[in-house]
Amino acid sequence: MKINLSGHHVDVTDTVKQHVDEKFAKIASHFPTLISLDVIIAKEHGEFDVEIRTNYEGTRIAAKGTDLVMYPAITSAAKKLDAALKQRKGQLKADLHDKPDVTAPEIAYEKVQEMDLS
Numbered sequence: 001m002k003i004n005l006s007g008h009h010v011d012v013t014d015t016v017k018q019h020v021d022e023k024f025a026k027i028a029s030h031f032p033t034l035i036s037l038d039v040i041i042a043k044e045h046g047e048f049d050v051e052i053r054t055n056y057e058g059t060r061i062a063a064k065g066t067d068l069v070m071y072p073a074i075t076s077a078a079k080k081l082d083a084a085l086k087q088r089k090g091q092l093k094a095d096l097h098d099k100p101d102v103t104a105p106e107i108a109y110e111k112v113q114e115m116d117l118s
Helices: 015-031 070-096 104-114
Strands: 002-006 036-044 047-056 059-067
Touching: 002 015, 015 036, 015 070, 036 070, 047 070, 059 070
Parallel strands: 002 036
Antiparallel strands: 036 047, 047 059
């Protein structure tokens, strides 16, 4: 998985790159069809904003984490992205299941016809 890391008012050093790689190694192993992640680390008004965007199985997924310290912001965004990817994976699995045939309206109609309503 390719990680495109950029910083806005933040210097992206080797230690930051290493931390990001460590945080997203688990996500890469759980979701092998992920091709790339766009990670933007910005510092505005004394707070770090980490925004992550990716495409997964035809859907654009984004997650954002904020904190006063950079590393917890990265961790927060990684957790939110993991939750969003799990939800999308669950939706895809649910679509594979056969939907039950709805017979309740027909049965209800038949029961009403059998009733003596006079």
